[in-house]
Amino acid sequence: MSGFLLRQDFFGGLVVIAVAVFAFWQGAKLPIGTLGGMGPGMLPRSLAVLLGLLGGLLMLSAIREGGPQLARWSVRGPVLVLGAVVVFAFTVRPYGLVVAGPLAIVIGAFASAEVRWKETLVFGAMMTAFCVGLFKFALGLPIPLAPWLIGY
DSSP states (O other), X not given: OOTGGGBHHHHHHHHHHHHHHHHHHHTTTSOOBOSSSBOTTHHHHHHHHHHHHHHHHHHXXXXXXXXXXXXXXXXXHHHHHHHHHHHHHHHHHHHOHXXXXXXXXXXXXXXXXXXXXXXXXXXXXXXXXXXXXXXXXXXXXXXXXXXXXXXX
């Protein structure tokens, strides 16, 4: 392969453009509206176009200026972070936010070999308390806190 194809910035730009194309595709059926009366599809599509342009600039900088080559990386981090999101999605309804939140943070912490467990547990408890205060009480969203204990 050519030298610039194996550069971190070039590959990162490709990934950013792929995310932009996916976002644009997902918002394609939403009406855009006009500048005077914006529809629900204007912001997602505009941000997708902007994100795609930024990805193109990142790729262009890799071609013009070079940069570090792609290095080997472990799949441990991305897999465990994605796994934490999936576990949160499957546990928030049956077990509530007070279980799903800290569980997702602990699973996500396994993504790094440099994790400090005491700090992770404190962070999980504080973040869960913040999310409960924000989503349940400040915004009034119908998110279950602990349905197994206090019901919905």
